[in-house]
Structures are given as C-alpha cells and as structure tokens.
Amino acid sequence: MTKPRVLVSDKLSETAVQIFSDRGIDVDFKPDLGKDKDALLAAIGDYDGLAIRSATKVTEKLIGAADRLKVIGRAGIGVDNVDIPAASRRGIIVMNTPFGNSITTAEHAISLMLAVARQIPAADTSTRAGKWEKSKFMGTEITGKRLGVIGCGNIGSIVATRAIGLKMHVLAFDPFLSDERARDLGVEKVELDELFTRSDFITLHTPLTDKTRNIIDAGAIAKMRDGVRIINCARGGLVSEADLAEALKSGKVAGAGIDVFETEPATENPLFDIPNVVCTPHLGASTAEAQENVALQVAEQMSDYLLRGAVSNAINMPSITAEEAPVLKPFVKLAEVLGSFVGQVAESAILEVEILYDGMTANLNTKALTSATLAGLIRPQVADVNMVSAPIMVKERGVIVSEVKRDKSGVFDGYIKLTVKSANQTRSVAGTVFADGKPRFIQIKGINLDAEIGRNMVYTTNNDAPGIIGILGTTFGSNGVNIANFQLGRNRPGGDAIALLYVDDPVPEHVLNKVREFPEILSAKPLVFDV
Ligand SMILES: NC(=O)c1ccc[n+]([C@@H]2O[C@H](COP(=O)([O-])OP(=O)(O)OC[C@H]3O[C@@H](n4cnc5c(N)ncnc54)[C@H](O)[C@@H]3O)[C@@H](O)[C@H]2O)c1
Numbered sequence: 001m002t003k004p005r006v007l008v009s010d011k012l013s014e015t016a017v018q019i020f021s022d023r024g025i026d027v028d029f030k031p032d033l034g035k036d037k038d039a040l041l042a043a044i045g046d047y048d049g050l051a052i053r054s055a056t057k058v059t060e061k062l063i064g065a066a067d068r069l070k071v072i073g074r075a076g077i078g079v080d081n082v083d084i085p086a087a088s089r090r091g092i093i094v095m096n097t098p099f100g101n102s103i104t105t106a107e108h109a110i111s112l113m114l115a116v117a118r119q120i121p122a123a124d125t126s127t128r129a130g131k132w133e134k135s136k137f138m139g140t141e142i143t144g145k146r147l148g149v150i151g152c153g154n155i156g157s158i159v160a161t162r163a164i165g166l167k168m169h170v171l172a173f174d175p176f177l178s179d180e181r182a183r184d185l186g187v188e189k190v191e192l193d194e195l196f197t198r199s200d201f202i203t204l205h206t207p208l209t210d211k212t213r214n215i216i217d218a219g220a221i222a223k224m225r226d227g228v229r230i231i232n233c234a235r236g237g238l239v240s241e242a243d244l245a246e247a248l249k250s251g252k253v254a255g256a257g258i259d260v261f262e263t264e265p266a267t268e269n270p271l272f273d274i275p276n277v278v279c280t281p282h283l284g285a286s287t288a289e290a291q292e293n294v295a296l297q298v299a300e301q302m303s304d305y306l307l308r309g310a311v312s313n314a315i316n317m318p319s320i321t322a323e324e325a326p327v328l329k330p331f332v333k334l335a336e337v338l339g340s341f342v343g344q345v346a347e348s349a350i351l352e353v354e355i356l357y358d359g360m361t362a363n364l365n366t367k368a369l370t371s372a373t374l375a376g377l378i379r380p381q382v383a384d385v386n387m388v389s390a391p392i393m394v395k396e397r398g399v400i401v402s403e404v405k406r407d408k409s410g411v412f413d414g415y416i417k418l419t420v421k422s423a424n425q426t427r428s429v430a431g432t433v434f435a436d437g438k439p440r441f442i443q444i445k446g447i448n449l450d451a452e453i454g455r456n457m458v459y460t461t462n463n464d465a466p467g468i469i470g471i472l473g474t475t476f477g478s479n480g481v482n483i484a485n486f487q488l489g490r491n492r493p494g495g496d497a498i499a500l501l502y503v504d505d506p507v508p509e510h511v512l513n514k515v516r517e518f519p520e521i522l523s524a525k526p527l528v529f530d531v
C-alpha cells in the first residue's frame with residue numbers, strides 16, 4: 001500500500017503533524033494555505049486527507065479538484081466551512097472532533113457572561129486611561145439570575161452545569177432535550193418563548209441551520225425582559241446583528257457578549273460601536289488544551305481511517321471502530337456484491353430497497369452494511385460511488401430504503417438478503433460469508449444455491465428442462481470461454497431455474513448472443529464483481 005498523504009492547511013497544533021508522521025503518513029503542514037484559495041486548489045489533487053480548522057473553505061470547486069481525497073478532518077466542531085453534500089457525492093468522509101473543545105468553549109461563554117455583567121473590558125480601558133469611573137460601571141450580580149440556554153447539547157449542557165455552580169437558575173430550550181436529561185442536568189426545560197420571557201441572560205449553543213438562523217431577531221427580542229443580556233459563542237447568524245444593535249441602543253438589551261459574527265473575519269460590524277458589547281474574534285475554542293485535544297483527535301481519526309478503514313465522528317458515514325473494521329470487512333464485501341448483482345441485472349428504475357439482516361449479521365454494524373449495499377446497487381449506473389456517497393445518491397433518486405433485522409432463521413449463522421422493487425419487477429438475492437472469509441450467493445429469486453463469487457460471471461434464467469448444462473457448456477466451451485464454477489438452482493422440477501457461471505474472463509457479447517438464441521434460455525447476463 002502506498003503511503004497516504006495528508007495536507008494540514010490551517011493552524012493546527014503540531015501534535016497533529018507528529019501523529020500523522022508517527023503513524024506512517026506523509027504530511028505537509030502548510031498552516032496558511034487554507035487562506036490562499038488558488039494555491040489550495042492547485043495542491044489538493046495530491047492528497048488523500050485534508051486536516052483543517054475554520055479558515056480553509058472546502059467548497060464544491062475545491063472538492064471537484066480533489067481527485068484522491070478520501071477524508072476531510074475538522075479539528076473542531078462546526079463543519080459549516082465544508083460543503084458536506086459535495087464531499088458526500090464524491091465519497092469523501094467528513095469528520096469532526098465533537099468533544100475536544102466543548103469545555104473550553106463553555107468556559108468562554110461563561111467568561112463573556114461575567115464580562116458583560118460587570119463590563120470588564122470597558123472598565124479596564126477606562127481605568128488604564130486614568131479615569132477611575134466607579135459609578136459608570138455599575139454591574140449586575142448573576143447569583144439567583146435566570147440563564148436561558150438555547151441548545152443544550154455538548155457545550156450548552158456544560159454551560160448549564162457551570163452556571164448552576166454559580167448559583168444561577170437555568171432554563172433550557174432544545175427540541176432534543178429529554179425530561180430525564182434535563183432532570184440530570186438540573187435545568188428547567190421550557191419552550192423557546194418562555195425562555196425569552198423569563199431569562200435575565202440568554203446564551204446560544206445550537207448549530208446554524210435553516211431553523212436556527214436569526215433565532216434571535218427583533219421579534220424574539222421584543223418578547224424578552226428589559227435589560228436582558230445575550231451571549232453568542234456558537235455561530236454568527238443565530239442572532240440578527242442589526243436587530244441586536246438596535247435593541248442595545250434602545251436599552252432593551254443591556255449587554256451582549258459576542259464571539260461569532262455573521263461575516264468572519266469581522267473587521268467591521270454594527271455591534272463594534274456600541275459600548276455595552278464585549279466582542280472576541282471567534283476565540284471560543286482557543287485554549288492550548290482544546291487545540292491539543294482537537295489536533296490529536298483529528299489526526300488519530302484520520303489516520304485510523306486512512307490506514308485501517310475505521311470511521312469515527314464522521315458527519316456523512318456510519319462509524320466503524322478499528323476493532324470492528326476487520327470483522328466487518330468481508331460482510332461489507334458481501335453487501336456490495338449483493339447490491340452489485342441486483343444493480344447489474346435491474347432493467348428499470350429502482351423504487352424500493354429492503355435489506356434483511358438475519359442471525360449474526362443483525363448484530364453487525366448494519367448502517368455501514370446498508371451503505372455498502374447501496375453503493376454496490378447504484379455503481380453500475382454511477383461509477384464513482386462509495387459507502388459515503390451512496391446513501392445520499394439513493395435518497396436524491398427518491399428510492400425508499402428499509403432495514404429489517406431478525407434472529408437466525410435457517411442453517412446459516414446469518415445472512416443478508418436484498419430485495420429490490422423496480423417499476424417492472426421485484427428481485428431478491430441473499431448471501432453469506434463462509435469461514436474462509438469469502439462471500440457466497442445462497443439464494444437468487446428465492447431459489448437456493450451455493451455459489452462462489454468470481455470477478456467475471458454469467459447469470460442465466462431458464463425454464464427448468466433437460467439439456468441446459470449442455471447448452472451452456474458446449475456454447476461457452478466451443479467459443480474458448482473457460483468455466484471455473486457452475487451452479488444451478490430451480491424452485492421446483494419444471495419450474496423457474498437459474499444458472500450462475502464463474503468464468504475466467506469476460507464473456508464476449510457475441511458468445512452471449514449465441515446462448516440467448518436457444519429458446520430454453522430466457523436471459524443471459526454478464527456480471528462483473530470487484531472481488
Ligand atoms: N465559538 C467557538 O469557537 C465554538 C467552539 C466550538 C463549538 N462552537 C459551536 O457551538 C455550537 C454548539 O456545539 P455543540 O458541540 O454543543 O453541539 P451539539 O450538537 O452537541 O449541540 C447542539 C444542540 O443544539 C440543539 N438544537 C438544534 N437545533 C435547535 C433549535 N432549533 N433550537 C434549540 N436547540 C437546537 C441540538 O438538539 C443539540 O442538542 C455549534 O454551532 C458549534 O459550531 C463554537
């Protein structure tokens with residue numbers, strides 16, 4: 001295996017570089033390249049991995065030039081600087097480090113809240129200027145005050161527990177916050193409007209989505225208590241800066257602590273001229289500890305993927321641990337082969353896909369296996385597809401996908417059965433992995449058989465009748481096609497029958513046509529599997 005190559009295009013701790021090198025990966029550390037769009041575009045084609053923070057913008061154009069790229073690692077949480085659909089379509093895994101900087105960012109939110117409550121930056125500037133303005137900087141105590149936390153995930157919940165430690169009463173709004181979790185955290189779960197009307201301080205900890213954009217705007221501010229203070233350490237765009245500026249000027253909002261801006265880097269902003277605002281330049285994650293954590297984590301995760309196929313903290317792909325990767329590998333191959341079989345024989349648009357996991361296969365990582373099945377299924381139509389891009393492509397085509405799991409039901413310890421409904425018919429194929437680690441077909445069209453899977457195969461259907469073996473053997477033999485393995489199956493004497501031939505080389509079309517001329521043969525299809 002050639003050594004993978006990784007580019008670090010943002011200012012990551014050099015711990016990341018050390019880890020890549022120690023793991024045997026070639027790494028280029030170019031911390032300013034991310035800001036130079038053209039140079040990055042010219043360079044990206046040489047790399048298997050790209051490690052970034054927030055300065056590198058991974059656009060569709062960049063992804064289009066990233067011919068070798070397999071993984072993008074974000075040393076941090078927010079992946080809004082990565083075009084994830086574009087990466088997924090190209091089969092590139094996008095991973096982040098969801099916990100490495102949470103404590104640090106929560107501490108920054110608490111710092112901003114205290115700085116706003118006591119106007120510390122302005123008081124500092126005034127004191128240094130020799131003004132000694134004690135009465136100007138009258139503050140507010142936070143003890144006993146209500147803190148409204150919007151978004152109670154990793155960071156929001158740390159902020160909540162720190163605030164409770166500071167004797168605040170915490171109200172939380174998060175559609176995914178369970179009653180039990182709220183109880184464990186010691187927060188009062190409320191709806192958003194109630195949070196607005198009751199909070200003395202409000203802090204935001206959600207991602208920026210269509211639902212959360214401008215979650216605090218003039219309408220929301222109008223519902224808030226007079227003199228409320230607002231902290232945003234999550235993402236610019238959650239708070240309308242223009243509306244907040246107006247509310248600060250009118251005194252409706254008494255202060256704001258803002259780490260993130262609608263446009264970054266923020267060099268000009270309506271909030272900059274307003275005195276009761278404390279601004280920091282997206283410093284939420286900027287502590288030595290957090291940067292060590294995220295650099296270490298992203299380099300480990302990317303190396304594990306590039307070297308061992310393990311997937312963790314991926315945004316666009318189910319996780320596969322380093323331990324399960326080798327166990328899963330033959331089943332991933334099986335799943336791809338099953339998908340590929342149906343993909344190659346299907347003649348009309350696929351409408352529905354059902355994947356049945358029987359016995360021990362139901363205990364494997366079925367999300368990953370489903371992704372592999374879908375990749376195999378659509379590869380005959382879309383060459384450049386893999387486990388990352390397949391689910392999104394299938395979804396874009398409106399195909400309904402379902403997974404069924406059940407206990408062992410037959411002689412095999414477990415098997416996978418794929419059933420695909422298309423406009424014209426329903427097809428099914430099942431397979432398992434034997435002790436030798438090789439995938440086998442065990443059922444096609446409901447007909448049992450036991451067929452090894454080779455690179456080049458021919459699949460024929462016929463009405464069960466004497467002489468089929470002779471037809472196939474003689475036609476192929478007289479045309480120089482060597483048959484390595486031949487499997488037949490039928491549902492009942494004289495009923496539907498199939499044959500699977502494993503051949504040394506691809507069978508030329510004119511030879512297949514000769515087979516198709518026999519009235520007993522209903523169809524003959526060449527198949528190619530990546531085994
Ligand atoms: N300032 C910084 O440097 C910095 C550092 C780290 C993270 N962040 C940002 O902080 C934010 C939170 O990070 P996290 O790790 O806590 O993420 P998380 O995914 O753990 O938590 C986000 C929470 O927001 C909730 N949520 C989603 N939509 C919501 C809505 N409409 N209303 C209320 N809640 C909603 C989710 O249910 C989830 O619990 C992210 O935007 C991240 O990018 C900023």
Ligand SMILES: O=C(O)CC[C@@H](O)C(=O)O
Nearest residue numbers: 053054076077078285286
């Ligand atoms: O890398 C940074 O400094 C910011 C990271 C932060 O915004 C995140 O989402 O993790």
